[in-house]
Amino acid sequence: MPTLYGHPMSGNSYKVKLMLSLLGIDYEWVTVDLLKGEHRQPDFLALNPFGQVPVLTDGDVVLADAQGALVYLARQYDGSWLPTESVALADVVRWLSITTGEIRQGPESARLYHLFGLKTLNIDRATERATFILNQLEQHLSSHPWLIGDAPTVADIAAFPYIALAPDGQIDLSPYPHVLSWIERVKQLPGFVGMRGIV
Amino acid sequence: MPTLYGHPMSGNSYKVKLMLSLLGIDYEWVTVDLLKGEHRQPDFLALNPFGQVPVLTDGDVVLADAQGALVYLARQYDGSWLPTESVALADVVRWLSITTGEIRQGPESARLYHLFGLKTLNIDRATERATFILNQLEQHLSSHPWLIGDAPTVADIAAFPYIALAPDGQIDLSPYPHVLSWIERVKQLPGFVGMRGIV
Numbered sequence: 001m002p003t004l005y006g007h008p009m010s011g012n013s014y015k016v017k018l019m020l021s022l023l024g025i026d027y028e029w030v031t032v033d034l035l036k037g038e039h040r041q042p043d044f045l046a047l048n049p050f051g052q053v054p055v056l057t058d059g060d061v062v063l064a065d066a067q068g069a070l071v072y073l074a075r076q077y078d079g080s081w082l083p084t085e086s087v088a089l090a091d092v093v094r095w096l097s098i099t100t101g102e103i104r105q106g107p108e109s110a111r112l113y114h115l116f117g118l119k120t121l122n123i124d125r126a127t128e129r130a131t132f133i134l135n136q137l138e139q140h141l142s143s144h145p146w147l148i149g150d151a152p153t154v155a156d157i158a159a160f161p162y163i164a165l166a167p168d169g170q171i172d173l174s175p176y177p178h179v180l181s182w183i184e185r186v187k188q189l190p191g192f193v194g195m196r197g198i199v
Numbered sequence: 200m201p202t203l204y205g206h207p208m209s210g211n212s213y214k215v216k217l218m219l220s221l222l223g224i225d226y227e228w229v230t231v232d233l234l235k236g237e238h239r240q241p242d243f244l245a246l247n248p249f250g251q252v253p254v255l256t257d258g259d260v261v262l263a264d265a266q267g268a269l270v271y272l273a274r275q276y277d278g279s280w281l282p283t284e285s286v287a288l289a290d291v292v293r294w295l296s297i298t299t300g301e302i303r304q305g306p307e308s309a310r311l312y313h314l315f316g317l318k319t320l321n322i323d324r325a326t327e328r329a330t331f332i333l334n335q336l337e338q339h340l341s342s343h344p345w346l347i348g349d350a351p352t353v354a355d356i357a358a359f360p361y362i363a364l365a366p367d368g369q370i371d372l373s374p375y376p377h378v379l380s381w382i383e384r385v386k387q388l389p390g391f392v393g394m395r396g397i398v
Contacts, residue, residue, distance in 0.1 A: 068289040068292045072288070076287055086274035090268065091262075093295065097267065097299045099267045122321055140248075175350040
């Protein structure tokens with residue numbers, strides 16, 4: 001049975017939990033207490049030298065990255081979530097890059113600043129980045145139901161948490177009706193689970 | 200014939216150029232003059248609404264992300280650069296996430312600050328991130344010749360430019376001998392081409 005090491009407030013942990021739930025896979029959840037510094041203890045660093053949650057293990061397999069874990073789960077358990085054709089696969093990778101680039105530097109960073117008090121972040125820059133990526137997403141989703149093609153992929157699951165959690169970073173989603181509709185479509189997927197801030 | 204729209208000082212443009220060269224693919228290069236704002240003109244925004252280089256086109260295919268372009272080229276022209284097995288593919292995606300996350304926020308941002316004068320960046324944070332990822336890379340490469348497995352993959356090509364260009368961000372690579380050896384291994388690949396700062 002897979003084991004997911006994560007934190008209940010981490011959107012990156014949540015996206016792997018969501019994927020496991022959408023795929024109907026039983027798994028064990030282990031909370032890594034970040035406030036107590038458990039992510040910097042030798043046991044955890046042996047799983048992920050970066051000292052970051054989440055980590056997904058499955059038998060001997062150890063995956064120390066949320067996006068990597070989503071791709072693994074799709075390829076291993078239900079390929080319909082990850083296209084193999086070259087252009088569609090490249091589009092998935094593009095949206096994973098946007099997730100770890102623009103979304104991380106935008107709404108994810110704004111949430112770290114406002115909700116967790118990481119005041120060394122440049123909040124003006126994070127808010128500007130968040131506005132940029134939300135405008136891009138709004139434009140894209142105005143003519144596409146999902147990020148790629150006619151069905152959800154791992155790209156939607158990767159991008160979803162920190163977009164849906166944008167209000168935690170004091171970013172109002174009401175100017176983005178197509179983004180809000182996409183959030184609702186994700187929530188309607190069979191097996192959907194939420195987290196604090198996404199219900 | 201593929202067309203690569205890029206800028207000669209852009210490491211993200213360079214990585215796609217490098218991949219095309221390693222694969223022995225003829226292509227057309229189009230310089231997008233960022234100083235003149237050509238990336239914000241309607242013609243270019245029609246290719247990439249994000250207004251970023253590079254963009255790779257191949258027939259009707261348009262790929263507006265360096266990592267996506269690498270994955271497309273590998274899948275389309277030489278699959279040996281992109282594993283299909285679930286764990287190896289997830290590991291590739293992990294290193295692509297690190298490239299667009301830690302490497303972008305670390306050495307790539309330090310280069311933007313020092314070489315291009317983007318002084319709104321928090322240079323202390325960028326330098327700290329650069330040190331973190333270089334230490335992680337050094338540790339990993341001390342027991343692995345390439346980022347994944349025994350042969351180079353798109354992950355190496357994605358990570359390579361902004362690591363090799365770290366000195367542009369006033370980051371000294373001499374404390375990282377295994378990283379320097381890996382840079383040399385990339386440079387020895389048949390078909391290798393350099394750019395300013397990587398020769």
